[in-house]
Amino acid sequence: MKGLTKYVSGISIHNKIFIANLLIIVFFISSQSIFTNNISQKAIIEKAVNDSSRELVLIRNNLQTLLSTIEDYSKILASDYRLQNVLYNDLLLNNDSYAHKPVAGLSNLSMNKILSETISNIVEPNTKIKAVSILTANRQWVDVGFADNEYASRLFGDGDERADRFYLPVWTGLIRFKFRYEGEDNVFAVSKTVVHKDTGKTIGRVFLYVKEDVITSIYEEGKNHKGGQFYILDAEGSIISAKNKDLLYRKFDEAFSIAIPDFGQKDVSFTQTSGSKRMLVSTQRFTPLQWTIVSTIPIDEITLERKKINQLIIGIGAVCLLLALIVSFLLSRSITRPIFRLAKTMREIRTGKMQVRSAYQSRDEIGYLSDGFNNLMDRIEALMAENTEKQKTKAEIEFKLLQSQIKPHFFYNTVETIISLIKLNMGREAITAAQYMAEFYKVSLSNGNDIISIKDEMRLTASYLEIQQLRYVEYMAYTMEIDDEIMTYSIPKLTLQPLVENAIYHGLKMKSEKGFVRIGGRRVGEDVHIEIFDNGVGMREDQIQAMMTKERSGFGFRSVADRIRMLYGERYGPKVESEYDAFTKITIVLPLRRL
Template sequence: MKGFSMYIGGISIKNKIFISNILIIVVFISTQSYFANTISQKAIIEKEINNSSRELVLIQNNLQTLVSTIEDYSKILASDYRLQNELYNDLLLNTKHEDSKPVGGLNNLSMKKTLSETISNIVEPNTKIKAVSILTSNHHWVDVGFADNAYASRIFGDGYGPEDRYYLPVWTSLIKFGFLYEGEDSVFAVSKTVIHKDTGKMIGRIFLYVKETTIASIYEEGENKGGDFYIVDSAGRIISSQNKAKLYRDFKEAVSISLPETGKDTTFTQGSGSEEMLIFTHRFEPLKWTIVSAIPMKNISSGRKEINQLILGVGAACLLLALIVSFLLSRSITRHIFQLAKTMRQIRSGQMQVRSPYQSKDEIGYLSEGFNNLMDRMEALMAENVEKQRTKAEIEFKLLQSQVKPHFLYNTVETIISLIKLGLGKQAIQAAQYMANFYKISLSKGDDIIPIGEEMRLTESYLEIQQLRYVEYMEYTMEIDHDIMSYSIPKLTLQPIVENAIYHGLKLKKEKGIIRISGRRNGNQLEIEIYDNGAGMHKNQIKAIMDGTSVPDEINGFGIRSVSNRIRMLYGERYGLQVESEYGVYTKIIVVLPLRYH
């Protein structure tokens, strides 16, 4: 979580606003698209359920009309007086000769003609009935045209069964039946017992044949979204289908759909993924048939493609518009913040005069105005502080000079007097010359910046005088590169450091010590090193002197700190003094200066 917070914190405000807007819009569009897709899918499925239910009702009504029509034709034919007369005469004729071989009266041409004329009115092309067969009371099949009597005899037999006692038409399941000129075909047979209207005797039975394609044409004319229709009998066999290869097969095995056993109209789904099907069942009670409609869900959902394309198109357009608006909005908000941040970076790099140019009445404008006012105030305070520091440094330097000169003058005069008393006139003259040289250079016509060569002569004069006084415990060397002599240095930079090395380094050591002064150029800066092998200092002493946290009771600490502050004030923080010391061993102070000619 911390890493994520750090990652978020590293993103710019512009990108945060842009990403936040995009995330909100994407979530909104995705949610809206999801619900729109879900609602549209639900609406399409409900619409398809309603359409399919109405279509099944229409198929049932058309099937009921067809069944009723076929049964009506069977009743009309069974009650036709010409058919009844022929069948009754055949019954009487064969009754008179019952002790002999039955007479095939219906085989004569006149009777065939009469029956053909009777039947021709109720078969194709006048009706949906393909052909008609007649079984007489004497168990003869009458050949009256298209129906193959051999098939009829083989399928229905030559006798009468229990169903012949019913006077209503009886439908068979789907059967294979042969026709004289067309061969076999799948048909439904509708049988009707012929009862003589005067005597009430059963004088025969008629069979009307309806092709399966006639039944199938009822639902093939409808719009079923690429699905399949089936009619299943009470035994679960397919008796009508658009795919004729599935006829006569068990419905569950052929289609892999399990029908509920409730016997009621149902709607359900089966399968999953691309195999999911929407199943409708409608019960046709007159014949105990079940009408089944199976529609693949992918076909139903095909209508959603246009809706989804529309949703995707609108979503893409909205997202593109949102991207543009979010970019422009985030840019308009953050552009001025970036300008203000750029101004801050310039100020941080040292360009203190730079100000934010943005002016407005909005929040960023107030922030920009406040920032400019703050920087103006800060610049004024910094200028005031610099002036105070310069004044302080000058006061410290003047104080240092005022302390060094009388003190040094007094000691030097005492040394000269002592040399004269000892009869060392030559040494006394040298001391006086060194003193004169020291004060000549230290005055330097009021200049605070002098060449390094002058500073070295001033320091050498000071060391020569001090060596006359402390010859028993000090000596010195000076190794300054000739190339740096013309570069500038603040006056009296080295003298306070050398004085500190004598009084607080060498004098505290019991044996004779050395002060070594060396100077060189190092890249783009000068380095002057003052080394002594005196008493050394602890780290806390060095820190106290450089930070000014201690209150020095002598001139040494004040002088070193004053020199360091003066150099930093003149040239910047990268210049000044570097102090290195080991207690009881040595002290080394490096003066770092810029390359500037006097």
């Protein structure tokens, strides 16, 4: 919440007004669009559900008509007097004593002709029945038409004994059946027991074959939505009729990943995802055969009309939004333009243009704010100039104090070193030390100049190091590698000596073995980099942070850093790198300036 408040507070008033109006309009249009969309979608889906239910009822009624027609044909055929005479004669000729003998009656061409004529009246093209098979009371299949009776014998065996008890037509599920001239096809078989009218004896059984395409034709011309499909499922949920024949015999829920709730119990309508599509699924029970008629319609197809409504809403919303943007922009601009001009002035001042002032003049509230801001900036500029002068004076005082500390201290230590060398009968070394001391003071005085050449600063530093090396020969060695290119450029006097002294006293002297100090200098672009490297005890991260903090850093380091930044700016000055118990490297960055 704090982050959001911080972000909002950083937005200009102009944008706040503009965004507020924009959000109000967008919220209103979006709410209206969502509400309208939901209402229209609900109404369209309800309409689709009702239409689908009507279509399913129509299919169920047509299916019932087909069922009744086929069963009526089976009854007509089973009660045909010619068929009954042939089957009854066969029963008499093939009694139990001769059950395993060839059926002489059926082998007779005249009898075969009678059966063919009888059956031909109820098969294609007169009806929707593809073929008929006859099973005699003696369990022999009669070959009198298109049906492959050997295939029927293997498929049905001796018939369904249970059906004989009811004498009603019995439907099989979807099966693969072979026809004599057309090969195998998907069919439904309807069987009916043939009972002799006079004797009441069971004299045979007729099988009528209805192709699955006949069932499909009932709904293939339906008014289902584009992309919608109808399916018929058996009691186990397997697909027994579909336009796509590859789906036959497959479980519906496995084929489409759609589980029908209360399957086989009642009619339902619901939506569910199948693959990448959202589908409207409706079911209708066909009770006589325990079948379920299923309708699937993609939601996208159902809501196609809603898309046109949405396009209209979006168009109107876009026009309203555009008008709102224009009005909001003009209104916020007229209110915030003076504030924006004042803010622009503030941004220019923030970039360093301290002399810039607000030019807006008016007697309104923004005018009073502009005058107050100008007065405030005048006062701030005066205070900054005063503070800069104070800082400059402070830095000069600190530099003089540093010089006053270095010179007597260095002079005293050097004289002590010379006296020690004389006592040790090392006159040559004592003379050398005196010469280096003279060189050090000659350069450090430099006619009162605070800015000297890098060459002179290196002479001063070399004199200091030579004297220190005489005193601490067991602790240190040094090297100086300065590019000749930078020797003529300028550097504040006594920049290196305090840092070299720190390297010796706080780096090398704390080490158990002899170390070295390496001083290097080179040009890097438009800057000069001078490095002071020692392999002393180094510093930990907290020590480096302490030295980089003004309040806790050493006087020499702080004085060097402040002087350089006061003279050249914040991007210049010393930078510290160190690894504990390994090394310390201080890189001094200076601008490329000549004396």
